[in-house]
Amino acid sequence: MKFSLSLCIAGLLAQAPHAHAQALAPGLHDPGAIDRAVASFTGQPIGAPGGAARPIDRRLRLGACAAPLALSWRGEAHASILVECPDAGGWHLFVALATGARQTAAAPVIERGQSVTVALTGDGFSVTQSGEALENGAIDAWIRVRTVAKGEPLQARVVRPGFVEVPVE
Template sequence: MIALRHAALLALTLAPMPAVAAPLTDLAAIDRAVAAFTGQQIGVPGGAAQPVDRRLRLAACAAPLALSWYGNAQTSVLVRCPDAGGWRVFVPVSADRVASTAAPAAMAVMRGEGVTVMVAGDGFSVSQPGEALDAGAVGNWIRVRTAAKADPLRARVVRPGLVELPVD
């Protein structure tokens, strides 16, 4: 009887455990985040050249995705999961964007406009509302004022309505 119990316990411990599906990141959410970041839809000049590859299996990200331009010519958007051990994906931007950046830069933020001020670093991002004290094109540094800080801060224009204070 004892040998039978040991055999049953041994069989249970050696039996394969059922696979538990780990939660995955919604790839359509990445597409929406890139569209919001660039201000353009997929396939439109200045937007993602194509949707994120649906074969990707990326672990779910507890923190909000961090997006930034990649490369001097801004030909890709870097999408990162800032969680510890997170992932990163490079999303190519429509080639028409490169041609459009050769033209004089249009102002993405106007003086007096309400903007979102984002502080981003390795593994985190925090944002709050603010006011642009200068006009600027994407990539320009402008002065902004937040409700929490009376003194103006210098921030880089990321896209219309969004400025960033990078923390390295």
Template sequence: MPFKPSIIATALLCAAVPANATTPMDPALIDRAVMEFTGAAIGQPGGARLPVDRRMRLNACGMPLQIDWYGKNRDSVQVHCPDAGWRIYVAIAQVPQADEPGTGQIVVARGETVAIVVEGGGFSLSRQAVALEEGAIGSWIKVQPAQDKKAEPVRAQVVRPGQVAVRLH
């Protein structure tokens, strides 16, 4: 039985569409690439502050990701996929400087009540929270708002004993 022209045209059209055109990029692959680039795990000083948002739908990259430092303080990593046409920026957890007091020493204990400061474009908000993890200055820990036990825990950076911060810049 001879092929109908519409079947052949459909087959050719399907063959011409790249396989990655409809396949979303797995955010875990981006997380792994950033971890290999920085040499630090997610949430650790020098690594990504947080995992890549799983709600993003980026087209799959048909070539190796291009990763470079971004910002004068190397506080972000630029992840670029030229063939899919997207570029994202991943914030990097700050590495404490050797001359900072208390570097490496635990200054917030698990279960301790701390002040959480949320800062962003022209505002600053502070409330009490309970540390769900211990941490040194510069490390990222989970905290639970003290007034609302049903609220989702958030990751905040230890600034000094008794204080953590989330910067929304």
């Protein structure tokens, strides 16, 4: 019994480096990078309310992306996130969020005077710069922000804590 258990453990240990090498094989996207992108997008770690419910399945073999990943909320309830590789022929996947993820409508996630990232987004582009919130705001609320250039205040939609968006048509 001891001998077979030792062989089993030795076999698992011998496979472990090979499995790690497969996960980071050239031409494949690192699942850990997707986990980090989702955590950055939500502002919450894996398993925390508002963060990914669990890590990306390490068995997935997703092609490497030359462009940065595109992340967006899926649906009005913000119960999951769409992660896309914007390259031609790229892939997409949905990441479920941990229970309790939804913010209450009245709960501000940005406060007046707070530093925020302001993203000007349009069809196929996004430009970001630093700014300051001139009002409190909950997710999906429209607030006034001023960019670092101290120009005229802009109306921006609160996307997540510390991040607002100005859609450009």
